[in-house]
Amino acid sequence: MKFNLFFALFAALLFAGCTNATPPKQELVLWHDSPAQVWEQTLPLGNGRIGMMPDGGIDAEKIVLNDITMWSGSKDPEALNPEAIDYLPKIRQLLLEGKNLEAQEMMYQHFRCQGQGSAFGNGKDAPYGCFQMVGNLNIKYDYPAKTNAEDYRFSLDLNDALAHTSFTKGGVNYAREYYVSHSEDVMFIRLSADKKQSIHFNLGLSRPERTEVFIKDNALYMKGQLNDGRNDNKGVRYVTKVQLINKGGEMAAQNNELSVSDANEVLIMISTATDMLDANYETTVEKRIADVLNTNYNTLRKNHVNAYQEKFHRVELNLGQQNNTLTTNTRLKQFQNQDDPSFAALYFQYGRYLMICGTNENSMPLNLQGLWANTVQTPWNGDYHLNINVQMNYWPAEVCNLSELHKPLIDFTKSLVPSGTATAETFYGADGWVAHVITNPWLFTAPAEHASWGATNTGGAWLCEHLWEHYAFTQDKDYLKSIYPTLAGASEFFLTNMIAEPKNGWLVTAPSSSPENGFFLPGSRDAVYVCMGPTMDVQIITELFTNTLEAAKILGLEDETTHNIRETLPKLPPMQVSPKGYLQEWLEDYEETDVHHRHVSHLYGLYPSNQISPERTPELAEAARQTLERRGDGGTGWSRAWKVNFWARLLDGNRAYKLLKSLLQPAIGDAVLMDGSGSGTYPNLFCAHPPFQIDGNFGGTAGIAEMLIQSHDGFIELLPAIPDEWATGNYKGLKVRGGAEVSATWQNNRLQNAEILASTDNTFRLKVPAGIASVKIDGKTAEIKDGFVTLEMKQDQKTVLKFE
Incomplete structure (x- = not known):
């Protein structure tokens, strides 16, 4: 379908006039040639606090509004179950006797949170x-001409975080522009046409429940209060305000709607907030609208684009010219059968876009939905799952040069400590702090309502991996000092909670589980989940202990915690390889209830951790490879994304790419089933679990980065997969660990040039790729020793490398 030349020239001129940023090297656009028919075709916009998703409808448009603090519920002191600890010795004794099923039944009844969880x-x-x-936000448009729309285009430009709808109807060219301002914290929709008095519409706000809509001073409001879970009228309160500025025509307010007729152009401004983090939320909403009312639109737009691009333009990835003559959905479908490397680059940058727009330094962490939900009962509550999901949200943060966006997760992790301390004492009689599988803004840390998935107690320890990674990439010792108590407290929980298993005397967690897979005991076909010392627990605890010791060493600390860690580390179980060649998921080589289970938790040591490496532990790396072959390439969307990272860490780029294509399998039309048959990617490139x-x-974005650069093994490796x-x-x-920013160029699968910019004083080791005879550093031939070159760099120093 042809694209209207008027709008192409209009958009180009408008962009040139509204930003001083360096023109991007790649046109990074998602677009469709028809309006969204389902929510998974709408286009996400946001600034990390608030968001919207327009559907681009011609006659009627629904724009879903979001706020990352829009949470029902409240703090739940009943979650702590003081009777649970009375059953802990009995549960452990049953596990020591190999009676896992009986232990599990006892946990189902007694070792769980109180209340509903x-x-x-x-x-x-x-x-x-x-x-x-x-x-x-519901808009019903009226047009003088009743003809069909032509030259329709609905698009999202990743380079400036602007969405557009354009079409021709009755000889009039209509255009809409949408954005959520990264500078003004207000949502904007501008409606325009190339013929005067052509804009006519009615606008209203709606919500399925708990809301009041009204008109005040020619502005539209929606306000209400969410359920706190106890009907005590103490839930989160919210307010949304919509105000219009129209050029020409008339505006009216009636029947709780705003209407405009015969206008030349209209600017719709939306401000929304809750009282979760802002006691003055109502005043805030009014002030944000007031602050932009008298500001020129082009100035507002320019401020937004510049603020957004400061983060987005830090990273470029070019894998070939973008083919934007095809709709995004067409490219998604064709990607399965045709080479389109640039589509992978688009998907990579879309992930960075979603992070920049889904969270910010002073906001809540990205949840299961990121920032974007279209219902009041979001799937799985849209919460924070700590057995991979919230952590996966932040895998790209450091390597993709968005380090400051790690802050919400880091701050949230530290905020869990008081609740986690109470949970550790109440359920286990242990020191330190612990978080299990699920949590929320109300800091829930207890074992959840069902032990089959809620028993895993390494959720908080996994979060601590992100605390360490932020230091590894930034080398900020003041930051490290601030997080050390959180690392030490997480370590103290396991130091005082693990028990010795009977076969080898290894110290293990008990009870726990391997998310979210089960196994069969010998001679039984009853699914068992509760166990001692699953492999993932051991890997996470090993990493936590190691990072805590390293942090203490850097900070010059020595205390009882570090002493106990040194004594305990050698007593942890080793990773075990089954006689069949794969890495064992449990202490015993049990038969899985699902050999193709979506979780591959026992490969945590391969990724995101660095305990399994083709370089250092080739036997374990081969066992990991056999595990992946056995598990298969299927699974839910996020499971396929995890496997991209696994195969990249195993240095198998072609297999990682195969999994990337599997992740990008079109999801619309498939059954929405938990077995993964509906997994893949939706037309707006949202990932399908399913659902979203x-x-x-x-x-997926982290996996692509892992294919391009790795630094977890103590050295930098360019183009490893x-x-x-x-x-x-x-x-x-x-970015790489140790504190540096890296750029690289390659041709015909051969590295040509690289540039390293140090963000701190450090010494970097760079692995020389196979087939490279010499390396020039700043024009001088470098010494290659054991396949590596060494770079001693000062902060802000830039080094150029040429590979020959």
Whole structure:
């Protein structure tokens, strides 16, 4: 379908006039040639606090509004179960006797939170709560001509975080522009036409429940209060305000709607907030609108674009010219059968876009939905799952040069400590702090309502991996000092809670589980989940202990915690390889209830951790490879994303690329089943669990970065897992551990040049790729020793490398 020349020239001139940023090297656009028919075709916009998703409808448009603090529920002191600890010795004794099924039944009855917990993912009206949509902005358009629309285009430009709808109807060219300001914290929609007095519409706000809509001073309001789970009228309160500025024509307010007729142009401004983090939320909403009312639109737009691009333009990835003559959905479908490396680059940058727009330094962490939900009962409550999902959301943060966006998760982790301390004492009689599988803004840390998935107690320890990674990339010792108590407290829980298993005397967690897979005991076909010392627990604890010791060493600390860690580390179980060649998931080589289970938790040591490495532990790396072959390439969306990272760490770029294509399998039309048959990617490139979960998007972006650069093994490796399809390309601005920014160029699968910019004083080791005879550093031939070159760099020093 042809694209209207008027709008192409109009957009180009408008962009040139509204930003001083360097023109992007790649046109990064998602677009469709028809309006969205389902929510998973709408386009996400946001600034990390608030968001919207327009559907681009011609006669009627629904724009879903979001606020990352729009949570029902409240703090739930009943979650602590003081009777649970009375059953802990009995549960452990049953596990020591190999009676896992009996231990599991006891846990189902007694070793769980009190109350409803998460209400099995339906917590909208439970104390646990649920992340919810704010509501819908509903616009009904009227046109003088009743002809069909032509030259329709609905698009999202990643380079400037602007969405557009354009079409021709009755000889009039209509255009809409949408954005959520990164500078003014207000949502904007501008309606325009190239013929005067052509804009006519009615506008209203709606929400399925708990809302009041009214008109005040020619502005439209929606306000209400969410359920706190106890009907105590103490839930989160919210307010949304819509105000219009029209050029020409008339505006009226009646029947709780705003209407405009015969206008030349209209600017719709939306401000929304809750009292979760802002006691003055109503004043805030009014002030944000007042602050922009008298500001020129082009100035507002320019401020937004510049603020957004400061983060987005830090990184470039070029794998070939973008083919934007095809709709995004067409490219998604064709990607399965045709080479389109640039589509992978688009998907990579879309993940970075979603992070920049889904969270900010002073906001809440990205949840299962990121920022974007379209219901009041979001799937799985849209909460924070700590057995991979919220962590996967932040895998790209450091390597993709968005380090400051790690802050919400880091701050949230530290905020869990008081609750986690009470949980450790109440359930285990242990020191330190612990978090299990699920949590929320109300800091829920208890074992959840069902032990089959809620028993895992390494959720908080996994979060601590992110605390360490932020230091590893930034080398900020003041920051490290601030997080050390959190690392030490998490370590203290395991130091005082693990027990010796009977066979080898290894110290293990008990009870626990391997998310979310079960096994069969010998001679039984009853599914068992509760166990001692699953492999993932051991890997996470090993990493936590190691990082805590390293932090203490850097900070010059020596205390009882570090002493106990040194004594305990050698007593942890080793990773075990089954006689069949794969890495064991449990202490015993049990038969899985599902050999193709979506979780591959026992490969945590391969990724995101660095305990399994083809370089250092080739036997374990081969066992990991056999595990992946056995598990298969299927699974839910986020599971496929995790496997991209696994195969990249195993340095198999072609297999990683195969999993990337699997992740990008079109999801619309498939059954929405938990077995993964509906998994893949939706037309707006959201990841399908199914249904939508944003973690797969971030996992996929991290996986592509892992194919391009790695630094977890104590050295920098460029292009460690490049697939054959990416024979030529370049990237700019990816980050490495040790504190540096790296750019690289390659042709015909051969590294040509690289540039390293140090962000701190440090010494970097760079692995020389196979087939490279010499390396020039700043024009001088470098010494290659054991396959590495060494770079001693000062902060802000830039080094250029040429590979020959």
